Amino acid sequence: MNSESAESLLAHALPPAARHDRFRRSFDAHHRKELVRFGVTPAQTERLERILPAIAYYTTQGPRLADVNVLLERLAKDAHKASTALRTLLDAPEHEQAHDESRLRLFEALLELHPERCEIDPQRVSFFHRYDPREDEARRLLSALADVESAASRACERSSTAEQTRAKSHDYPVGLIDAALSVDGPQVPPSESVGSAFFEIAGICYAAARGASTEPLRAIRAYLSTLNSRPEN
Structure with missing residues (x-):
């Protein structure tokens, strides 16, 4: 050299x-x-x-696979828990005051955080079907949480069959x-x-x-x- x-x-x-x-x-x-x-x-x-x-x-030396799996399992469980809580909030029957108020406050927060994701699509406005772009954003987050859970679970499965990192x-x-x-x-x-x-x-x-x-x-x-x-x- x-x-x-x-x-x-x-x-x-x-x-x-x-x-x-x-x-x-x-x-x-x-x-x-x-x-x-x-x-x-x-x-x-x-x-x-x-x-x-x-x-x-x-x-x-690389980390122990057991320690890696603990973190991945925790991520999958936390994502599942968050997904379940959000789905419960979004799908709860209307006219349940606590759920209605929580849903409204969540939608308002989403609009404040990401107004560009909550813009109204004029093509979807209808007198016959309820349409709230803030709910669409909440559903997108629900899908993202499901993806996180799936990815963490898949990573954990792959890690369980892999050889120890050396x-x-x-x-x-x-x-x-x-x-x-x-x-x-x-x-x-x-x-x-x-x-x-x-x-x-x-x-x-x-x-x-x-x-x-x-x-x-x-x-x-x-x-x-x-x-x-x-x-x-």
Whole structure:
């Protein structure tokens, strides 16, 4: 990677989600000592430390499916509850004072919130059939709630049969490591060979980012595969 490409990549290294405090990472004294052993300069170390949050973000284990399903089930139930309450209000017999007043206040609120959705269609005005565009908007919301319930239920069903989300071997963090080493200082060619400078430096970065000794072999291979697939290669 040339210096210009490296600087461009590093300028936008962290996606917004990786800037959360829970992904903040830094090298400890042991990591820094090991980096020096592999010829990493202070400037390269500083750049590597700035990208540790991205490594932490992209290597985080996915949530438990049980926790995912709890949220989806809750959404489906809440949407069903809201849909039932709205349908009861809209379909309640006329001349029931509480329902009539609630319905009227709901229609007035809908008109205030979305007047553009409650415009009268002259073609539908009739002396023989009651027509209230505010009720049409309320029925549209009822349909939307039904869609939310169906979507949440479908998502829950699909989630129940899916495999547990696992951390993937993203090549992006390895690309950032390559960039951090390529702006200046001694060149460190990307390599998947155990014991090579690049492999060991990547391992130190992954260990600092994940809080444990982690071998980045699969991620390096994914990055090398990406490099080899580029047209210029």
